[in-house]
Amino acid sequence: MILSSFASQASNTNILVIDVDKKPLSNIVVFAEPEIKPTVAESTLSVPYTAIMDQVNRQFSPHILVVNKNTNIDFPNSDRIKHHVYSFSPAKTFEIQLYREKKLDPRLFDKVGEVILGCNIHDWMVGYVYVVDTPWFGKTDGEGNINLALPDGKYTLKIWHPLLQEADQSFTQKITVSSHTNITINVKEAMKPRYAAYEDDDELDDY
Template identity: 40%
Template sequence: MTARTAVAWLPALAWAAALAASSVHAAPLEVRVLDGDGQPVPGAVVSLHSDATRPVPGRSVMDQRNTAFEPGVLVVQAGTAVSFPNSDTVRHQVYSFSPAKPFELPLYSGTPPEPVVFDQPGIVVVGCNIHDWMIGWIVVLDTPLHARSGADGKARLEAPEGDYQLRAWHPRLEGEPATADVRVAPAAPAVEVGLALGPPPPDRRGNDRLRALQDRLRSLRQED
């Protein structure tokens, strides 16, 4: 390990050590995510942020199967390297114009040799230049304290006792993530957070047979 690499890992190691040292003082926090009609929202990303939280970077994967990103929503911590393997029989061209991480991968099959490092917190919307119905989201967080809400809209986090900013996000959210100031402590009451969601996006994939034919024609052109 080089000196530069060692220095880069110090904040993450320090945060991991702090969590381990304070584990006896950790407490659970239950968050219930609701839409504008008071109905539970599954699949929301809920996170806790404070001056003490630090991202712990790692490696992750967003695959492409059946001309769709898998998973459709990927949650990573800032500094994480994400690979974009192509498990389809047609080639893809993955890109993003999002300010948190603009990038473009040349048209490819298989797995690109280098992953993409997502070093800035934010929401990164990912698409494919060849198949315009493909869309995915990479949620880049600056904290290791995060969870996804289940079918009942509930997410459970565990964190060292203290004051945090709670943030909640969903792919259908209209506007910025919802925020709330919360305190993590033993026997703390559950927290409810409301999200103003837009309607589900229409399925733009069209006829499966027509799509398969179009993909085959593209592949033939690429082979010429």
């Protein structure tokens, strides 16, 4: 995407996120907020695309979905059982009652922040949508890397993951992009332990 408030040239900015033991961290949301708010053609801003948060094997898929503000998200159910998706998060409160095969209208996510998803039938199902207000975002790969094609300019880098400690959730780093850049983000504290896995078999299989 070319933004009119920036030079047309974009530079590859490779970002590596590592933990306190210098090991790479995967699935970390990384996003770059420009110092100068970009101006984009009205047609680009007003037509939200549709992202997908599926339900596969009684889990949300992907576990973490990051989207730009004003994105529509579709919630299909690829399981052979019914689910009841909900969220009480301030950034998006909604409920999709028991459903399996019916086609549903997508939900618009127009507020920035963390949205925690659950299922009223399967308590272990937890997923996350993280909404950002910038077109430059993504998640780190299995080696802890993410590459953002940033137009030249000044940005604030931020990260997010549900298991990051508070000190790392509030991480910010100012960067100036004018050429290919390599950046390493060092997480300050050990991540929170993962929740215990629930057994897949339960008395509600018919749903």
